[in-house]
Amino acid sequence: xxxxxxxxxxxxxxxxxxxxxxxxxxxxxxxxxxxxxxxxxxxxxxxxxxxxxxxxxxxxxxxxxxxxxxxxxxxxxxxxxxxxxxxxxxxxxxxxxxxxxxxxxxxxxxxxxxxxxxxxxxxxxxxxxxxxxxxxxxxxxxxxxxxxxxxxxxxxxxxxxxxxxxxx
Numbered sequence: 001x002x003x004x005x006x007x008x009x010x011x012x013x014x015x016x017x018x019x020x021x022x023x024x025x026x027x028x029x030x031x032x033x034x035x036x037x038x039x040x041x042x043x044x045x046x047x048x049x050x051x052x053x054x055x056x057x058x059x060x061x062x063x064x065x066x067x068x069x070x071x072x073x074x075x076x077x078x079x080x081x082x083x084x085x086x087x088x089x090x091x092x093x094x095x096x097x098x099x100x101x102x103x104x105x106x107x108x109x110x111x112x113x114x115x116x117x118x119x120x121x122x123x124x125x126x127x128x129x130x131x132x133x134x135x136x137x138x139x140x141x142x143x144x145x146x147x148x149x150x151x152x153x154x155x156x157x158x159x160x161x162x163x164x165x166x167x168x
Contacts, residue, residue, distance in 0.1 A: 035056065054095075117159050124152060
């Protein structure tokens with residue numbers, strides 16, 4: 001075999017191995033999207049130390065709402081308008097800025113790191129009941145009158161954000 005044929009064959013085998021290796025790993029959905037703020041050009045052009053900034057933006061992940069639950073004695077199911085769960089993250093932030101040498105040797109920057117925090121929410125829901133009761137066997141199967149009932153299910157918001165502040 002000529003050296004060029006061997007090189008071509010090696011390139012094809014390497015490409016096939018890379019495609020097979022990439023397809024074997026499952027695709028993982030990202031929970032946040034990094035957002036860098038490029039300030040290096042300003043730093044090099046002005047010869048000044050610039051802050052380093054970056055962030056993370058969350059992606060919403062809608063969940064499946066719970067179905068209606070039927071309660072004995074009611075004509076309408078509970079949770080007529082169900083609460084929908086949404087999962088996401090609070091936006092994250094990373095920032096560093098240069099410090100003058102007042103603090104001492106080795107401490108050149110002060111930084112804050114607030115990583116994206118998990119956020120779990122439920123949308124508001126509605127729970128209603130009709131002004132009629134279920135059929136009453138004592139009244140020949142006719143429903144009785146009652147006060148209409150309506151309740152708003154409050155939204156839920158759960159998270160635990162953290163942040164770190166330090167010298168670098």
